[in-house]
Amino acid sequence: xxxxxxxxxxxxxxxxxxxxxxxxxxxxxxxxxxxxxxxxxxxxxxxxxxxxxxxxxxxxxxxxxxxxxxxxxxxxxxxxxxxxxxxxxxxxxxxxxxxxxxxxxxxxxxxxxxxxxxxxxxxxxxxxxxxxxxxxxxxxxxxxxxxxxxxxxxxxxxxxxxx
Amino acid sequence: xxxxxxxxxxxxxxxxxxxxxxxxxxxxxxxxxxxxxxxxxxxxxxxxxxxxxxxxxxxxxxxxxxxxxxxxxxxxxxxxxxxxxxxxxxxxxxxxxxxxxxxxxxxxxxxxxxxxxxxxxxxxxxxxxxxxxxxxxxxxxxxxxxxxxxxxxxxxxxxxxxxxxxxxxxxxxxxxxxxxxxxxxxxxxxxxxxxxxxxxxxxxxxxxxxxxxxxxxxxxxxxxxxxxxxxxxxxxxxxxxxxxxxxxxxxxxxxxxxxxxxxxxxxxxxxxxxxxxxxxxxxxxxxxxxxxxxxxxxxxxxxxxxxxxxxxxxxxxxxxxxxxxxxxxxxxxxxxxxxxxxxxxxxxxxxxxxxxxxxxxxxxxxxxxxxxxxxxxxxxxxxxxxxxxxxxxxxxxxxxxxxxxxxxxxxxxxxxxxxxxxxxxxxxxxxxxxxxxxxxxxxxxxxxxxxxxxxxxxxxxxxxxxxxxxxxxxxxxxxxxxxxxxxxxxxxxxxxxxxxxxxxxxxxxxxxxxxxxxxxxxxxxxxxxxxxxxxxxxxxxxxxxxxxxxxxxxxxxxxxxxxxxxxxxxxxxxxxxxxxxxxx
Numbered sequence: 001x002x003x004x005x006x007x008x009x010x011x012x013x014x015x016x017x018x019x020x021x022x023x024x025x026x027x028x029x030x031x032x033x034x035x036x037x038x039x040x041x042x043x044x045x046x047x048x049x050x051x052x053x054x055x056x057x058x059x060x061x062x063x064x065x066x067x068x069x070x071x072x073x074x075x076x077x078x079x080x081x082x083x084x085x086x087x088x089x090x091x092x093x094x095x096x097x098x099x100x101x102x103x104x105x106x107x108x109x110x111x112x113x114x115x116x117x118x119x120x121x122x123x124x125x126x127x128x129x130x131x132x133x134x135x136x137x138x139x140x141x142x143x144x145x146x147x148x149x150x151x152x153x154x155x156x157x158x159x160x161x162x163x
Numbered sequence: 164x165x166x167x168x169x170x171x172x173x174x175x176x177x178x179x180x181x182x183x184x185x186x187x188x189x190x191x192x193x194x195x196x197x198x199x200x201x202x203x204x205x206x207x208x209x210x211x212x213x214x215x216x217x218x219x220x221x222x223x224x225x226x227x228x229x230x231x232x233x234x235x236x237x238x239x240x241x242x243x244x245x246x247x248x249x250x251x252x253x254x255x256x257x258x259x260x261x262x263x264x265x266x267x268x269x270x271x272x273x274x275x276x277x278x279x280x281x282x283x284x285x286x287x288x289x290x291x292x293x294x295x296x297x298x299x300x301x302x303x304x305x306x307x308x309x310x311x312x313x314x315x316x317x318x319x320x321x322x323x324x325x326x327x328x329x330x331x332x333x334x335x336x337x338x339x340x341x342x343x344x345x346x347x348x349x350x351x352x353x354x355x356x357x358x359x360x361x362x363x364x365x366x367x368x369x370x371x372x373x374x375x376x377x378x379x380x381x382x383x384x385x386x387x388x389x390x391x392x393x394x395x396x397x398x399x400x401x402x403x404x405x406x407x408x409x410x411x412x413x414x415x416x417x418x419x420x421x422x423x424x425x426x427x428x429x430x431x432x433x434x435x436x437x438x439x440x441x442x443x444x445x446x447x448x449x450x451x452x453x454x455x456x457x458x459x460x461x462x463x464x465x466x467x468x469x470x471x472x473x474x475x476x477x478x479x480x481x482x483x484x485x486x487x488x489x490x491x492x493x494x495x496x497x498x499x500x501x502x503x504x505x506x507x508x509x510x511x512x513x514x515x516x517x518x519x520x521x522x523x524x525x526x527x528x529x530x531x532x533x534x535x536x537x538x539x540x541x542x543x544x545x546x547x548x549x550x551x552x553x554x555x556x557x558x559x560x561x562x563x564x565x566x567x568x569x570x571x572x573x574x575x576x577x578x579x580x581x582x583x584x585x586x587x588x589x590x591x592x593x594x595x596x597x598x599x600x601x602x603x604x605x606x607x608x609x610x611x612x613x614x615x616x617x618x619x620x621x622x623x624x625x626x627x628x629x630x631x632x633x634x635x636x637x638x639x640x641x642x643x644x645x646x647x648x649x650x651x652x653x654x655x656x657x658x659x660x661x662x663x664x665x666x667x668x669x670x671x672x673x674x675x676x677x678x679x680x681x682x683x684x685x686x687x688x689x690x691x692x693x694x695x696x697x698x699x700x701x702x703x704x705x706x707x708x709x710x711x712x713x714x715x716x717x718x719x720x721x722x723x724x725x726x727x728x729x730x731x732x733x734x735x736x737x738x739x740x741x742x743x744x745x746x747x
Contacts, residue, residue: 003691003696003721004689004691004701004721004722004724004725005721005722005724005725005726005740005741006689006724006725006728006736006739006740006741007739007740007741009739079739081738083734083735083738084735084736084738084739086738086739090690092692092693093690093691093692093693094690094691094692094696095688095689095690096688096689096690097686097687097688097689098686098687098688098728098732098735098736098739099685099686100685100686100732100734100735103685103686127685127686127706127708128685128708134686
């Protein structure tokens with residue numbers, strides 16, 4: 001086992017995010033199982049093979065919903081400094097991302113309906129690249145807002161062309 | 164998802180002049196979220212292209228060139244010519260199968276002619292002291308204006324008909340619109356002299372340089388002059404280049420033997436199919452049955468099915484090769500790659516085309532790097548496809564390919580010159596090999612995929628009527644091929660740093676070497692799956708606002724991943740390094 005020589009980011013996220021990941025996994029499982037289940041109910045001659053497919057999809061989905069949220073929670077960490085935003089995420093494939101402050105274009109916080117229910121928020125940091133935005137999921141809303149404001153403030157002070 | 168809070172984090176325009184990164188990049192648009200969002204935004208926040216008329220200063224409006232009408236008259240005549248020849252000269256029986264295609268062809272020609280005439284009637288343009296303006300449209304009037312200092316490119320192209328009448332289609336780019344792969348403003352068509360004049364007035368180049376590029380047919384005469392004026396390319400920035408109005412520096416031109424590298428491709432078969440079908444239909448119109456002619460060529464029954472198939476494939480392949488060769492020759496005839504210097508810094512310009520001429524200008528300030536791809540089948544010939552990595556251009560746009568497929572050494576030399584990286588020579592840098600774990604990872608994957616396929620086929624053979632030969636033949640092909648690709652993929656892995664450049668190479672089938680300026684890196688990402696963790700590997704992705712947006716160093720030694728990230732993103736990673744790195 002060889003790990004990369006980056007230290008983990010300093011902050012963990014709210015435990016409640018495990019519930020959000022679990023819900024998302026269950027919704028995904030339900031969607032994936034919907035097609036074979038519908039075929040099983042509507043089309044009797046297909047039951048010999050749609051039955052096993054539906055069972056397999058449900059079993060894998062439930063396993064995913066049971067295992068990955070806590071795994072993600074154990075991995076998920078974040079940190080902001082005066083120079084960069086540093087986020088670790090993932091489960092089977094771990095993912096460390098560093099976005100320097102001088103390249104940040106926008107800093108947003110976003111809260112979906114379920115996130116609002118659970119009292120968590122997501123910090124979204126956008127840079128000018130096709131790599132996509134950096135997401136920090138599962139922050140307490142006031143922490144997310146304070147970090148966003150702080151990042152925007154640092155970015156304003158930092159010379160850079162955001163490219 | 165509801166965005167409840169947004170703070171634009173880009174410094175207010177003008178407050179913080181760009182100090183880092185490549186020179187003369189204006190601040191990026193805070194609201195822009197497109198994948199390649201590294202675009203110039205005017206300092207005063209005004210849009211690049213305005214749809215409302217600017218103040219009128221009394222400059223007279225100009226029309227498009229009247230010779231358009233002549234070109235369209237000729238177009239109508241030409242589109243009717245096949246019908247005339249078929250019906251009057253050859254005397255084909257006018258039944259529905261013949262008349263309809265001919266009628267559609269003629270109608271299409273007439274439609275285009277009418278459309279062009281309407282455009283000529285309704286379009287006016289003018290160049291005032293501050294703006295380039297264009298009014299157009301019959302039912303929906305549009306008024307478009309670009310501030311002159313925002314104009315980044317003036318590209319001219321001409322189809323055969325337009326060339327015959329001395330016309331040019333002028334595309335004016337203001338930077339922003341290139342992302343959507345469209346120009347800010349198109350004038351279709353103006354005279355060659357007017358195009359030259361627009362180019363000179365908007366980009367401030369001297370007349371001789373403009374003349375030599377707008378009129379490719381006179382290229383041979385000006386080539387000697389431009390070749391003599393080549394300036395040595397060193398580490399100097401675009402501003403330090405030759406003064407405004409200098410003769411263009413020629414970086415490359417077409418060598419006739421390149422046609423050999425560009426006429427073998429899978430697309431050849433598709434082209435052959437198209438050519439054969441087109442030929443069959445056309446000849447059929449004149450009452451000639453090509454199918455019967457081919458059938459009469461040889462006694463196909465005696466040759467047998469395998470022989471016939473082989474002959475068909477061979478004929479199609481030969482036809483495709485000829486088609487691609489002709490296509491390449493007409494597209495890339497008179498090809499030249501030059502660097503010219505205008506008011507806004509240096510521009511990389513390609514001019515090409517035999518019948519349809521094309522000129523593309525690329526702002527050198529947007530250049531971030533280059534990619535050299537070597538397809539597996541061409542590697543033994545040392546041939547490569549060069550491309551540039553630049554912001555504001557789609558990777559699918561033809562503008563990123565600045566050279567056709569050509570010998571690798573030539574491509575390297577030209578790209579190094581284009582990047583002005585002569586001192587560091589990143590494209591010839593010695594690459595660090597990746598650890599043996601990367602080879603093991605690829606071999607395991609290859610064997611796993613091949614065995615799964617074999618197992619599934621064997622199971623099918625055991626339970627269904629599938630012959631047993633299928634699974635062992637598949638295995639005998641898949642296993643060695645997979646392992647071969649695994650080794651090829653491992654051997655192509657590599658990375659290096661050369662001066663301000665980061666170099667990464669990967670790809671089994673298409674080995675791509677990408678060179679990117681570290682100043683253009685806008686973030687790093689390290690990924691490690693559990694398998695990679697066991698093998699001591701990690702993949703580092705550097706993201707940028709240009710080209711594909713992300714370039715990967717695949718399967719680095721895990722302990723070196725952070726070091727690589729730190730060198731690719733200077734200063735951004737150091738704070739996150741482990742205090743005591745693990746023993747290697």
